[in-house]
Amino acid sequence: MNKDLEHLRWLSVSFYVYAGLTALFACIPFIHLFIGIAMVSGKFNEATDPPPFFGWLFIGMASVFIVSGFALAVCNFLAGKYLKQQTKYTFCFVIAVINCMFAPLGTVLGIFTIIVLLRDSVKPLFEKQNFSQFNNPSCWR
Secondary structure, eight states, rough: OHHHHHHHHHHHHHHHHHHHHHHHHHHTTHHHHHHHHHHHHHHOOOOTTTOHHHHHHHHHHHHHEHHHHHHHHHHHHHHHHHHHHTTOOOHHHHHHHHTTTTHHHHHHHHHHHHHHHHHHHHHHHHHHHHHHHTTTTTOOO
């Protein structure tokens, strides 16, 4: 039991670090966003000015990647928080599965998280925390 709590604590820290790295890498498409804005506004040389469609394509795709990256970073941060509190088992498990798509760090973190969460001794830790939340009269106010 004590070993499971230690593993959950280390996974929580790992999720916080991975959330920070994800947010950092989600800033890379800002370069494409600025290039797209420059294309649309006509800041390039008139002879080599690309059609505005390419600028809007750069803006749209960069925006999608930026928003998706920050959403994944927030979800990873929340998963780390929930692992530390031993709450929201399903959310943590789903985020671990999603992280498996992002090699190499996300895959390693996702697989280790899935291995720890599937242990029979870890599931009662999450159930005990969820049950104690509803039996606390202070949360009914």
